[in-house]
Amino acid sequence: MTAPLFNKVLIANRGEIACRIMATLKAMGIASVAICHRAEAQARHVRMANEWSEVTGETPVAAHLDIAQIIAVARKHGADAIHPGYGFLSENAAFASAVADAGMTFIGPDAKTIALMGDKISARNFAEAHGVAVAPSVMPTGDVDDFVEKAAAIGFPLLIKAAAGGGGKGMSIVRDAQGLAQAARIASGEAERYFGDGRVYAETYVERPRHIEVQVLGDGEGGAIHLFERECSVQRRFQKIIEEAPAANLSPALRDEICASAVRLASAAKYRNAGTVEYILGADGRFFFLEMNTRLQVEHPVTEMITGVDLVRAQIEIAAGHGLPMTQDGVRIDGHAIECRICAEDPERDFMPETGVIRYLGVPEENWLRFENALTRGQKITADFDPMLAKLVAHGSSRDEAVDRSIAALRELALLGVKTNTDYLAAVLDHPAFRAGDLHTGFVAMHGDALLPASLSGQEKAQVLAAAALGFREFRDLVTGTPEPHAAIGGWRN
Amino acid sequence: MGFRLILDGEEHEITIIRRRPHLVLDIDGEKHEITDLGSDGDGRHELGAAGQAVGFARATHGNLQIVRLNGRTHEVALVDPFSDAGDAGGALDVLRAPMPGTVISLHCKAGDAVRRGDPLVTIESMKLQTLLPAMRDGTIAEILRTEGETFDKDEVIVRLEAESEKA
């Protein structure tokens, strides 16, 4: 066996993605280092790692954003590379620089590329300059009135967004001039709060837009390939909840066009690492560049399932200077994959986050199913982190099969003790519009009521009540604690 | 005797009609045969109901049973009809000193709305300080001792407005 590409990799993340990365590290013979806040010392990603250290901070999230501390921990453990996962510091150019300065490998693009793509405006300009279609837009000028005037000029509806950041924070749709100024101010405030950068910009809002993104791999020398697209149109609160690959009802010509566009951008940026180029696709087939995510994506497993490529492994190989693991011709689509994000939230209360304790976790096991998680029984689900608890990813030979399998797995999944969107996801998948592939980012709002649970039949109620009653100690004792022959004689009276 | 359960905000009655050869439950006046109870405790179980096996997962969460059955998750609460056992009646209107002692501090004043368990008075007796909590939700009608005053066992220290006065 040849020497591993790295000796030890620190994962500057937590939860399911930390576990996901460690699985590949283990398969590659590379030791792993986990970090955690005190609140998570018993977490699965900590127990799964070869070594671990605590990081401190005012909040658990702050601890995970503390660059100096994380670098120090990596040093202490003798790590020679750092994998940032997604979120947290994964698209932080300063972090990438700090890792490089510390003499370690950052498993991701260089700081310059992160900075370029991290700023929506520079990214957009770069894309436009390299022949990637962008939506008509207006840049911030620092003067709200001026911004409002220019924005109004490109026509409504408009989408207002934060220049730095993503995840739907600081985003809103404006349909007329009246609401524009206020929306811009609110968006700016939110952007300031979340990203420390209050700049916002506006662009043409595409009606019934589909969110299509292309997975790319770049070698950092201008070599780039794509691993086809994903569709992530089903969103709530501007965040994806269901993703699939490939996109439904996409003509081969359009697929080629979009994928080629993404490769062009990655190549031009001399992009190194796995990355994702996001597009908005209109009903008319026009698509516009949205942004490029310079990291591993939450929904990467759907691509892995249809291409058979281990994207984390590819990231590590590229970071180690081994170049692209395959040529474009070597990437083929096999079947269809769907990812459902299991979140601690209440779909009946506008997807508000929920907290609780995992009292029972029952996960279906199938060779076509991946359940990406770091959950353990007894684990407290707090508001400290993102409400996403796990990802359920199912593969099928066709989209229909993938949908059916996903629904079956969601129904069987039992994650008890915190309210989740599990049943809601199944309702989305089972909706005729979803099955028909009639998707757009307004899907959830449009089909809202039809996606909420139907009332229970009398039979179902009785089953639920019986099952629940038998779980109560008081009732079960009464059922099972009767001596013989009295239990056998029953309610007899003489 | 029966049990009352709450599912989706509705109250249901459940009781046992028979145990052999299999369990027969009366749920809201209808008979249901349970041929297999499934095992005890949290986890995946199978219920034999109406001659058919129904798989479900169940977990205890505080006063709730969380049941996942037929691809849906439900929370079911058990109604305890006598959760205030032994506390009912006029005795709840007054807070009496459990032992002789001195008032160290008052945490409420007349007219305050209090909830059961809220601290009302700290007393000291036999070198031990004790916090006396509100015995029910209500409004403070009167406080009969001030800080530093002494009292005997069973003396009334705080009086709540009678339940009827609220209406």
Add this chain to the structure above:
Amino acid sequence: MRKIQSMLSTSSAEFRAYEAHNRRILAEFRERQEAARHKRPQRDIDRLARQGKMRPRERVEKLLDPGTPFLELSSLAANMAYDGDSPSASSIVGIGVVSGREVIIRADDPSVKGGAWYPLTVKKIVRALDIAMENRLPVIHLCDSAGGFLQLQSEVFPDRHMAGRIFRNQSLLSKMGVKQLSLVFGHCTAGGAYIPGLSDYNVIVRGTGAVFLGGPPLVKAATGEEVTVEELGGADMHTSVSGTCDYPAASEEEAIHIGREIVAQWDRPRKWDCQRETPEDPAYDPEEIYGIIPDDIKKQFDMREIIARIVDGSRFHEYQPNYGTTLICGFANIWGYKVGILANNGVLFNDSSLKGGHFIELCNQNNTPLVFLQNITGYMIGREYERRGITKDGAKMIMAQSCSRVPKFTVMCNGSFGAGNYGMCGRAFDARFLFSWPNHQIGVMGGDQAANTLAEVKINQMKRNGEAVDQAAVKALWEQTRSAYQEQLSAYYATSELWDDGIIDPVDTRNALGIAISASLNAPLGDPGYGVFRF
């Protein structure tokens, strides 16, 4: 064990005639029982409702675990006494399951004369507590009684087995470790106050429950003090000041709930290990018993046919099938429990007496409870049988039976006359439970025999005195004797006087015995005295 091969023809005219006869008897029994249980003056029903009280039977039902049996004892006690003023002797007694524990429940019935205790009420309560002692059964008292029925105080108060016995038994039960719980729903006055007072646990309902030695009127009369019921013996006073009561309850429902929680704390009994198999229903329909018992007590029937309709799978291992054939002995199972059955199939002769004594010894050696199915006219009399020592042989059977260490159960199936009653474990022989069928008759002899005997004595007396035999006077004596006997021979009279633990429908025999046997196993077996004598 072999299955009994029934010889019964259910299509025979005889079967149908017997069945019609016995179903009529059963209908009368059910009618009397229904009246004793539920028929009350409307004003008493209204009064209870006004006081917010449940009917006593409702209290019992709410106390029991749902879907479990209740074996009510002596439901027709006092049915032929006090002009019917004390139905069920103003109390409910029975064995049931509360919070998974076998208990005996004793409830006052405030719907008759305020729950006052008649002499037979006291007898019924004492019997209930005797059952508790003999079988180590925890007792739950549902108290709601005005106290002793003062007009009959001489029959309630002074003697050894009268009211004081209740409190003596309560004390001894506690010493034996047999728990008692009182739920005080109404007043417990004078002696009645000691029922909760001597219970290990008690609960009292606020507002309606009260415990005191003398009620407010008595206090006023004795000392002039004016005091309210609540002050004198109410729930709050007793649970917070005197400590006489343990738990206050806001309502009857809550008192029952607390009571169930208390019982749930009790240690579960460790019963002795009676041989037990998986129960099996009888192979023959128990309702066929109605077509087996003849319409005339003088007609003989085969007791094996009855056994076949009581025991598991109708399986019976008959002991000494060819010897002493007027007494059937053998092993069977009832609700799984191994039992030894002795059943009369005719008068007891020397050989049947010896067989019975021997079989009783075998059961004692084998730790097998005994079940006696009585249909006995007595031990055989006459010169020949006395010469063969019928008295001596009967004495052996009585000795073996009396000294048994295994629990005994007796069912009065049809007739119980003379000394046969003794050998077959009549009431005096401390069967743990003794039940009668509604057709049953019991007496030292039958009505005809008694009338004949007394008429014979009368004629002899007249002849001795040299008088002419006054046929009219003899006939009058005969009629009077027969009719007096007839009334007192009936099962209703016997059960009214608590000579048994209740009349049961023959079809219920299996369940009643199952519950009775189960209860009996709570008390430990004594040590064996001797080995088995082959008489």
